[in-house]
Amino acid sequence: MTKIENIEKILKTVEIHERIVRKSTEIDNATKPYFLELSKFTKECLTNESKVSKLNSSQIKSLENELLIYWNETISLETEKFWTEIVTEKLDVQRKEPLKFALDKNRFRNVEQGIGARKYWNEIKTIESVKDKFSITDILKIDQIIAEDENKRIGILKKCLAKRVIPKSQYLKFGECMAYFTNCGLFNKYMTEKEVDELHEIWRNFKS
Template identity: 85%
Template sequence: MTKIEKIEQILKTVEIHEKIVRKSTEIDNETKPYFLELSKFTKDCLTNESKVSKLNSYQIKSLENELLIYWNETISVETEKFWTEILSKKINIQRKEPLKFALDKKRFRNVEQGIGARKYWSELKTINSVKDNFSKTEIVKIDQIITEDENKRIGILEKCLTKKVIPKSQYLKFGECMAYITNCELFSKYMTEKDVDELHEIWRNFKS
């Protein structure tokens, strides 16, 4: 692929990126301006003749990688829409797939991906791009990984609630679990309001 072809490909990717970001109901309003500024910067670098002439292949690849970080690291309905459009426009970009990682390692790479899977998997597994990419057996396995992730996280919180303390070695994990259960709106499934208040009190009183 020539330099010009690569640039044209990235610019098409920017268009898809912008369209989905502007309409997004998954990306919060504080983050959207950053993503739109990123596309503006990328377009400026790749359409300004004086800048383009100075770009080498490594710099062009870096611009592409920066643009793709979110779409490579998230699990969501809009992420699937992004990659479906990339495929339909025949843009030759390699996708990193968090769900493939989860299947291989039997866990999610980080709490953000766990949250995305828990929030969106019920819808995601009905989407053609996911059904085409994963076998029925793999879809069942992802279901199990999500359930195990949820159970493990609520288990950590319940232990801390029972002992009225957060072990120092578990502090970061506790914070991740609180973020997971909060973002996935699961507190009412497992705990009373009193339990939740007590957890926050334990968190506030943690001493390093």
């Protein structure tokens, strides 16, 4: 691929990125300006003749990688939409897939990916391109990984609630579990409102 072809590919990727970000219901309003500023910066670097002439292949690749970080690291319906459009446009853009990492390691790389999977997987797994990519066995395994992730997290929260203390070694994990249950709207499934209030009190009173 020539330098010009590579730049054209990235600019088309930017168009898809911008279109989905502007219409997004999954990306919060505080984050959207950052993503749009990133695409503005990328376009400026790749359309300004004086800047383009100074860019080498590594610098161009860095611009592409920066643009793709979110789409490579998240699990969501809009992420699948982004990559579907990339495929439809026949753009030679390499994808890193958190779900394949989860299948290989039996866990999610981080809590954000766990949250995304818990919120969106039931819909994602009905998408034709996803069903083409993952076997029935894979889909069932991801179901299981999500269920086990949820069970481990509620186990940590209930243990802290029972002892009314957060062990120092579990503090970061506790915070991740609280974020997971808040973002996925799962507290009502396992706890009373009083118990949730007690968890927040334990969190506030934690002494390092």
